[in-house]
Amino acid sequence: MPELPEVETVVRGLRQPLVGRRVEHVWYEREKVIAIPGAEDFAARIVGQTFQAITRRAKYIVCQMDHDVFGVHLRMTGRLYVAVESPADDRWVRLRLGLDNGESLHFSDARRFGRVYLAPDVTAFTQGIGPEPLDDDFTAEVFAERLRGRHRQIKALLLDQSIIAGVGNIYADESLFLAQIHPLRTADTLTGDEMSRLHEAVRHVLNQGIDHEGASVNWYRKPDGERGDSQEHFNVYDRSGQPCLRCGTAVLKIRVTQRGTHFCPNCQREK
């Protein structure tokens, strides 16, 4: 659920409270929350390091420390926030980094899918991930080249992080709706115009998602605890049975690669 816009919103919200703070101690509920290195190494290495900068790569939150990169992947239900203590109603804190000002970075994650990472280089956990869709050099030509010759459903390709970074189930459906492309079309059947439209649509829906500070469909919250507004602006996601906002036809929901997939059968034709 946290996709590129949600992660970007978290990153922006964490910079002010985190940059310049030094880690003084580490607490975690279970070792498994730490993906790399081992839990003991993680704690020993991160203590004493200061947050220098916070950025995003794909759906990873990337914190540049003095000697290492500290990464977080929120997966489905992860939340990050800085506070002296977690709110009484947050039963899901899995890891805390105590800071030099008395506050802590809290990693809360109901479903325990989320992971943290510590490595000298960000590529230790982001190698193989495709281009950032909002970068200036991600042109329509670059996108078309990555899709070229692929005999695979376009929805599956949009979700594949090695093809394009940061797109998840919500923004994939919204992109395909905006570009008026059926989710089951294979990439090798798309015309140049369709690929160009999809390129523009992906960038548009991600930028809109950032402008609305992310989609709080259920678990996602900004670091300040507030909800984003992006879910108020969906055209098809989670709207099955409701009228298409363009033509009035009922939005359909099917399954594509095990994911709920929403589209307008009139605006997005199969062939």
Add this chain to the structure above:
DNA sequence: CCAGCCCCCTGTCGGC
């Protein structure tokens, strides 16, 4: 290269 399936987890919701 690709489709399909399982697994990791837990909260929520609809049906009975």
Add this chain to the structure above:
DNA sequence: TGCCGACAGGGGGCTG
């Protein structure tokens, strides 16, 4: 009211 199965979907892994 309580129980139970389905569902949510990011990512990794395995099989055919």
